[in-house]
Amino acid sequence: MRKTVALVLTASLSLVGIGFAQAANPKAGTKCPTANQKVTYSGKTFTCIKSGNKLIWNKGVYDSKNSQQPSNSGGKGSTSTPSSGGDELESLPIDPVAPLNVDLKGAGQGKGLTYVPFGFNTGPRGEGAVGSGSVNPQPVLYAPLGTAVLAIKTGTVVKVTKLYSNDYNIMIAAQNDQKNIWEVEHVIDVKVKEGDQVKAGQVIAKVGDFDERYTPGIGLVEFGLLINSSGPPTHICPFKKMAPSAKSRITAELTAIIAADKKRGYDSGPMEVIGCTALVSVEG
Numbered sequence: 001m002r003k004t005v006a007l008v009l010t011a012s013l014s015l016v017g018i019g020f021a022q023a024a025n026p027k028a029g030t031k032c033p034t035a036n037q038k039v040t041y042s043g044k045t046f047t048c049i050k051s052g053n054k055l056i057w058n059k060g061v062y063d064s065k066n067s068q069q070p071s072n073s074g075g076k077g078s079t080s081t082p083s084s085g086g087d088e089l090e091s092l093p094i095d096p097v098a099p100l101n102v103d104l105k106g107a108g109q110g111k112g113l114t115y116v117p118f119g120f121n122t123g124p125r126g127e128g129a130v131g132s133g134s135v136n137p138q139p140v141l142y143a144p145l146g147t148a149v150l151a152i153k154t155g156t157v158v159k160v161t162k163l164y165s166n167d168y169n170i171m172i173a174a175q176n177d178q179k180n181i182w183e184v185e186h187v188i189d190v191k192v193k194e195g196d197q198v199k200a201g202q203v204i205a206k207v208g209d210f211d212e213r214y215t216p217g218i219g220l221v222e223f224g225l226l227i228n229s230s231g232p233p234t235h236i237c238p239f240k241k242m243a244p245s246a247k248s249r250i251t252a253e254l255t256a257i258i259a260a261d262k263k264r265g266y267d268s269g270p271m272e273v274i275g276c277t278a279l280v281s282v283e284g
Helices: 002-024 247-263
Strands: 038-041 044-051 054-057 140-144 148-150 155-162 168-173 180-188 203-207 218-227 234-236
Touching: 044 247, 168 203, 203 218
Parallel strands: none
Antiparallel strands: 038 044, 044 054, 140 218, 148 203, 155 168, 168 180, 180 203, 180 218, 218 234
16 A cells, blocks of 8 residues: 555656656747746746647747847948758747737727737728738738737848838848848837847837727737849748748637637638738839
8 A cells, every 4th residue: 555655656756757848948839838927047038838739838028138149249341150941930029828818899990909910901001001002012010009019030130211200220141141031010119120130939119009009008010021123022930931840830829819809700711822812023
């Protein structure tokens, strides 16, 4: 009897130890114990998210004050080793947990959607809008004001522009790639400058108050892939190609956001690929 009790106790303690280790040393894509739990490890804050029927750690967000965050001080002559092709997405522009509890109550560009897909018919586009007609050229994510905005690509900041809306656009390109320009738009408190080297997932700005008059306390970030060519620049679906090391994570994160929208009664409809309702090129 004592031997049986000892074995049960030993097994229980082992399971507790495993759970503690998973929480103490999180790794992106591995199991986690409690939804929305946050753990800081190696300079990143990891969040436990739901992916299908499982709970897993997300990719984590760098602490902007932590010394282990990739340096922005490389200057225009610095080089970095690209982790993927220049046309492959590496990260969403915000922590994917941020939109999950946002309820726009039917407002915003997507009439209640916290994620507005590329190619979605948004109706007539207003002042300063990129492209023409009603086809959305840049996916949109809604999040609380001040949410950290992340680099969606590892590379060099090629341009920081102040917009008509008194916020900013940040453009990033992979090393030796002048064709594929990755951008995040309508951000504030920009933490990088032209020529800086950034790493996907690094904090580079904050979500601003663009459109906040319709969504009090909630801002948005537009992001996308701009193809630079001899003709008019065009936007294409940024999810058509994703870095192999990031594809399953990004897909799971975006799937959870879309599912949360559907649960609130807002559906963007069928998609050609995850994140895009159409595979078209939009000028502008």
